[in-house]
Amino acid sequence: MKQDTSKYQYAQLDNYKESLELAHLKFKTLIVNAIVFVLAGIVLYFMIELNVGTSAIVSTVTMFVVLFIINFAFYSYDDDHYNNLKLAMYINTLGIYTIVTTLILRFQTPSIFTALFLVYAITSIYQDFKTMMLSNFALFIIGSLLIIRFPEIFQLAENGASQTFYVLVFLIVFVLLLSLSSYILIKRKTFFYNQLAQIKESEIRNMELLLEIQKINTNKDLDSEDYYSSLLEFSVELSKKIGISNIFDRKIKILRDMSTLTMQEILEKYPEYNRDEIMKLLNMELEINNKMRKIGIKSSQSHGIEVTRKEIFSESQFKSFNHQGDNSYVMIIAFVTFYSLLKIDKPYLKELDEEQIKDIFYNSGYFHRIDRDIIDIYLENYEVFDTIVKDHLEGK
Amino acid sequence: MKTMINRIKNSEFLTFNEVLRLKVAIVTIFLFVFVTLSIPLSTYNNFAEEVNILIPIGFGLLLVLTLLLTLINLNRWAMHFSIYIIIGLTVFYVGRTDYFYGYILFFVTLTVIIFYQDIITYLLYGGGITIYGIYYIMENGGTIVGINSTGVEFSSLTYQIILIGFYLVFLIQFIISDNIYEKMNNEWVKMNKVLEKYQAFSLQYLKEHLEDNEIDPLYKNSKFQQVVSELSVFINEFFEEDGKKIAEVVEFYFFLHDQEIENIVGDKELPFETRKYAIELQKYLINSRSELVSILFDFATLFKGDKKFQETRYEYSLEKLFENKIDKLLALSILYKYLKTEVTQYDKWGKVARVLTHEEITELLVSKEFREFISFEQVNFYLDNQELFEKYL
Numbered sequence: 001m002k003q004d005t006s007k008y009q010y011a012q013l014d015n016y017k018e019s020l021e022l023a024h025l026k027f028k029t030l031i032v033n034a035i036v037f038v039l040a041g042i043v044l045y046f047m048i049e050l051n052v053g054t055s056a057i058v059s060t061v062t063m064f065v066v067l068f069i070i071n072f073a074f075y076s077y078d079d080d081h082y083n084n085l086k087l088a089m090y091i092n093t094l095g096i097y098t099i100v101t102t103l104i105l106r107f108q109t110p111s112i113f114t115a116l117f118l119v120y121a122i123t124s125i126y127q128d129f130k131t132m133m134l135s136n137f138a139l140f141i142i143g144s145l146l147i148i149r150f151p152e153i154f155q156l157a158e159n160g161a162s163q164t165f166y167v168l169v170f171l172i173v174f175v176l177l178l179s180l181s182s183y184i185l186i187k188r189k190t191f192f193y194n195q196l197a198q199i200k201e202s203e204i205r206n207m208e209l210l211l212e213i214q215k216i217n218t219n220k221d222l223d224s225e226d227y228y229s230s231l232l233e234f235s236v237e238l239s240k241k242i243g244i245s246n247i248f249d250r251k252i253k254i255l256r257d258m259s260t261l262t263m264q265e266i267l268e269k270y271p272e273y274n275r276d277e278i279m280k281l282l283n284m285e286l287e288i289n290n291k292m293r294k295i296g297i298k299s300s301q302s303h304g305i306e307v308t309r310k311e312i313f314s315e316s317q318f319k320s321f322n323h324q325g326d327n328s329y330v331m332i333i334a335f336v337t338f339y340s341l342l343k344i345d346k347p348y349l350k351e352l353d354e355e356q357i358k359d360i361f362y363n364s365g366y367f368h369r370i371d372r373d374i375i376d377i378y379l380e381n382y383e384v385f386d387t388i389v390k391d392h393l394e395g396k
Numbered sequence: 397m398k399t400m401i402n403r404i405k406n407s408e409f410l411t412f413n414e415v416l417r418l419k420v421a422i423v424t425i426f427l428f429v430f431v432t433l434s435i436p437l438s439t440y441n442n443f444a445e446e447v448n449i450l451i452p453i454g455f456g457l458l459l460v461l462t463l464l465l466t467l468i469n470l471n472r473w474a475m476h477f478s479i480y481i482i483i484g485l486t487v488f489y490v491g492r493t494d495y496f497y498g499y500i501l502f503f504v505t506l507t508v509i510i511f512y513q514d515i516i517t518y519l520l521y522g523g524g525i526t527i528y529g530i531y532y533i534m535e536n537g538g539t540i541v542g543i544n545s546t547g548v549e550f551s552s553l554t555y556q557i558i559l560i561g562f563y564l565v566f567l568i569q570f571i572i573s574d575n576i577y578e579k580m581n582n583e584w585v586k587m588n589k590v591l592e593k594y595q596a597f598s599l600q601y602l603k604e605h606l607e608d609n610e611i612d613p614l615y616k617n618s619k620f621q622q623v624v625s626e627l628s629v630f631i632n633e634f635f636e637e638d639g640k641k642i643a644e645v646v647e648f649y650f651f652l653h654d655q656e657i658e659n660i661v662g663d664k665e666l667p668f669e670t671r672k673y674a675i676e677l678q679k680y681l682i683n684s685r686s687e688l689v690s691i692l693f694d695f696a697t698l699f700k701g702d703k704k705f706q707e708t709r710y711e712y713s714l715e716k717l718f719e720n721k722i723d724k725l726l727a728l729s730i731l732y733k734y735l736k737t738e739v740t741q742y743d744k745w746g747k748v749a750r751v752l753t754h755e756e757i758t759e760l761l762v763s764k765e766f767r768e769f770i771s772f773e774q775v776n777f778y779l780d781n782q783e784l785f786e787k788y789l
Binding site: 008010012016024027028031035039042046049050107108109110111112114115117118121122124125127152153154155156157158163166167169170171173174176177178180181183184185187188189190191192193195196199200201202203204205206207208209210212213214216217218222226227230231233234235237238241247248251252255277280281283284286291292293294295296297298299300301302303304305307311312315317318319320321323324326327328329330332333334335336337338339340341342343344346347348349360364365366368369373374377378381384385388389392393 | 404406407408409411412413414415418419422423426429430433495496497499500501503504507508510511513538539540541542543544545546550551552554555557558559561562565566568569572573576577578580581582583584585586587588589590591593594595597598601602604605608614619620622623624626627628630631632634635641642645646649672673676677679680682687688690691692693694695696697698699700708709710712714717718719720722723725726727729730731733734735737738740741752760763765766768769781784785787788789
């Protein structure tokens with residue numbers, strides 16, 4: 001069965017990752033354009049100094065200008081900004097390769113050929129998987145075609161010997177190394193985005209879990225009525241103090257009604273407010289919504305947290321059953337204890353059946369949190385695991 | 397090779413050290429290609445014949461040394477050695493030949509250094525090789541001028557500008573990605589610590605729940621201990637025949653739950669192995685907010701109700717959640733009331749049973765960290781009217 005480690009990913013991850021990536025993409029687009037602008041200036045200087053003729057200069061400058069206009073247009077168009085910037089990124093990548101290829105064909109010297117490597121460096125700033133594929137492909141195809149079809153480019157004035165084979169081999173090795181390098185780098189970058197998006201969602205869910213466990217323990221819920229009454233009293237006194245009529249009263253009434261009335265009924269009862277305003281107010285409601293409770297929990301716990309530089313890149317921050325340097329017995333015991341806990345009914349999580357556990361271990365990030373040999377043994381012998389647990393815990 | 401491909405495919409799940417090891421292995425393969433290529437190419441050189449034989453052998457030996465260093469897990473040393481080899485190869489290729497492909501090696505060398513993603517290494521070795529490249533063009537630029545070039549001056553200038561550009565652009569890329577990753581990591585570590593606090597609260601509530609219902613904790617349950625022991629022995633059988641030792645470690649693991657780990661670790665009378673086990677097993681105790689407990693709670697959240705993504709799902713700032721001033725003020729009042737009436741702190745017996753006092757809330761609200769939740773304007777409003785907050789909320 002094909003492994004799909006994203007099967008059990010939180011459903012909300014992609015949206016947040018996109019918003020996270022968008023902020024960085026905007027910045028990278030600006031940097032790439034600034035570098036291309038400098039490149040355009042240098043190319044223009046060379047063309048003027050070399051007296052290549054007005055038409056050559058105009059055509060090259062036009063290509064750069066068109067590229068800038070496309071980038072500017074996509075950057076300015078706010079609607080679906082993420083996809084627009086992605087599109088601008090692909091166009092930019094192909095655009096710079098096109099311009100440089102034109103320059104190589106115009107000058108036909110080995111020195112200008114190395115500009116292809118510079119283009120690769122510029123596009124690598126994006127650190128995007130598809131862009132890197134595009135860039136690697138473009139570098140390989142353009143480079144190889146130029147070497148094979150235009151060997152005279154590499155003919156040296158002082159050394160007439162053919163270098164085609166070695167230049168091609170070096171180019172292939174260069175592209176392969178770059179491809180592997182960018183593949184690993186981008187995978188790790190994506191992993192970071194994923195981790196951050198995951199922990200944001202994990203925070204929400206852990207707070208919900210905490211509220212659920214708190215309720216199991218205390219057997220009582222938040223007294224929303226007490227909140228609204230206090231709020232009303234407070235607003236009356238506050239209005240008196242600042243010398244205005246009570247402008248809060250109506251909104252507190254809406255908050256009270258939110259747990260019993262539908263959106264339509266609220267809109268009919270309070271016609272002075274539109275749907276958007278009511279939706280915003282919904283964040284404050286305490287009976288059916290727990291946004292304010294989460295803000296309360298988070299704000300009460302977020303103070304006094306220090307993060308040292310050593311911790312930022314420390315492997316110990318990643319929670320797993322597979323810490324390098326741990327004794328193999330420890331890895332086994334950690335995994336077995338975790339597995340056994342999943343087979344037991346808990347107040348916050350019912351016991352899981354074997355198929356479910358196996359599927360999650362195989363098709364989620366948990367697969368990589370367990371030592372490879374141990375997880376393989378489990379996956380091959382999960383029925384034995386189940387039998388051992390049943391033998392001891394049956395009827396528990 | 398299959399293992400290596402699998403490791404590349406799953407490289408995001410590897411530790412920093414494992415990734416470094418993988419990178420050294422990949423670079424070593426490429427270096428092997430270059431060293432092999434250096435054998436036929438040495439015939440083009442102007443070196444003495446002995447030198448032409450000795451140089452590839454020397455590089456070969458350095459490659460073996462690099463591999464040995466990775467085998468004994470000295471991956472950073474191996475990384476440095478692999479860089480020395482590629483720098484040596486570059487110097488060898490461009491030193492006495494006048495071929496364009498030799499010049500490409502400057503870019504390959506920079507790529508190898510970039511591959512390791514270490515800014516200091518890049519500044520040091522990358523900067524060094526770039527300076528050498530510029531010097532090489534200044535001294536030997538005339539030997540790699542193309543037949544179509546307009547002259548040595550422009551050819552050399554083009555080579556130099558592109559090499560410097562390549563180095564600088566990758567330096568910019570380094571600075572950008574380092575900056576982004578550091579910020580992201582910083583936030584991730586910070587959030588991890590906040591998450592641990594929630595999980596510690598959850599665990600404390602569960603402990604209280606067991607106490608109130610007079611139920612023994614799971615680590616004291618003999619059936620549970622038997623399951624863990626038997627499964628551990630079962631897995632261990634795949635690695636060694638004798639299951640006695642792991643069974644003893646399992647026993648020690650459950651024994652640790654009732655002990656002060658610091659005392660065991662600090663007890664010099666105990667064998668080193670025992671203390672080491674105590675340190676390692678501490679991460680997986682089930683009666684404290686350990687790694688195992690955190691993973692278990694995280695696992696449980698997989699089954700909790702999904703809500704669709706809304707833009708404000710991860711937003712906790714009242715300033716951003718609400719546009720209207722009245723709404724912001726009402727939300728601030730609710731937040732104050734929550735902090736004042738709901739238990740959010742440990743009491744002196746370690747139970748989650750204490751609420752914040754008005755003074756503590758004021759201290760919290762004016763703190764710099766609280767800007768994540770409320771604005772300066774809201775703090776000022778609170779300070780101007782705090783007697784009303786205290787009396788009516």
